[in-house]
């Protein structure tokens with residue numbers, strides 16, 4: 168496609184921040200969905216992409232004057248829980264712009280700082296959503312209103328609390344070496360970080376946040392958003408779905424014959440069980456050497472394979488996605504527990520058989536950590552017969568806790 172400043176591709180925007188600051192809820196507000204309440208433990212444990220076509224964005228901003236050059240926005244939600252540094256890193260590495268969500272009642276928290284470091288290392292422009300403004304005592308909501316007119320309607324006490332909390336946040340950013348200002352006071356977008364007060368519950372400030380994103384991407388990043396003819400693509404997540412086999416990426420929408428960047432698509436194809444989240448997706452052109460390209464992609468794999476103990480001793484780990492498998496492997500590494508086998512998807516008999524090889528070598532390691540996966544009936548029965556311990560949980564830190572308790576027990 169010809170490079171043209173008036174014909175931009177969709178920017179990729181990543182939502183980052185400490186656990187429970189309201190990242191998913193903000194997306195729910197824009198999508199008019201309720202993903203957050205369906206999440207185990209109310210926490211996000213995988214990375215997900217949502218595409219917002221420009222028409223959907225227009226209805227959310229309700230401002231006739233705004234000019235739109237981008238066809239839409241691809242937003243990547245990430246988990247805030249400390250275990251998922253890998254997914255925050257993956258999300259932030261892909262994006263053109265980011266929303267860093269801060270709970271106005273809590274200020275900057277550990278994973279806010281971690282996210283800040285990721286964004287700075289990669290020089291990614293970002294805005295800050297100062298979320299949960301409705302939690303300030305006495306807040307009178309006007310659903311989906313723009314922030315400034317909502318603030319004007321508040322009592323003097325609420326306005327004072329808002330000013331205090333905002334000042335504290337600005338100071339905390341200053342301690343990190345950043346100039347943060349309320350977005351409507353921002354005279355220099357290249358130098359200052361914009362703060363957008365929002366509520367994911369009442370929708371207040373959400374139109375402001377979207378407008379700011381659209382403007383920043385259109386005005387300041389158009390060079391980076393012109394179409395390229397080459398494919399640039401990253402595998403976000405690898406997941407096994409019964410009936411479909413291994414699929415890559417997530418975002419179950421419509422069927423596409425052809426896609427124009429940037430979009431999140433789910434790919435169903437043979438041999439995807441070998442796909443690795445975070446790896447690149449390359450197209451083999453007529454002049455390319457397929458083996459060379461394969462080597463290039465395989466070089467991305469080394470860290471994962473390095474987590475398997477060379478001695479052949481260790482526990483087995485099984486998870487629903489590669490992202491959570493990586494998080495489990497990080498945890499086991501930090502706890503100095505060796506790993507002998509890894510897998511993604513439901514636990515079958517063959518997985519039990521593999522763990523059973525440990526019965527002779529190191530009986531206490533003959534177990535499987537199963538995160539957010541089903542264990543089929545035959546496998547369950549076999550595990551019981553053979554004495555293979557299965558640790559099952561759909562909230563990652565519950566699995567950590569259960570296994571840590573077991574590990575402490577066997578160490579005695």
Ligand code: GTP
Nearest residue numbers: 186187188189190191192210211247299366367368
């Ligand atoms: P993780 O993905 O687990 O890191 O959390 P998150 O940042 O996606 O936060 P989430 O959307 O799960 O929201 C956490 C909790 O805060 C939920 O109970 C939400 O209902 C609540 N919440 C989120 N945004 C707001 C808000 O603006 N106001 C109020 N009052 N509650 C909110």
Ligand code: MG
Nearest residue numbers: 190191210211
């Ligand atoms: Mg979330």
Ligand code: NA
Nearest residue numbers: 187209210211
């Ligand atoms: Na949460």
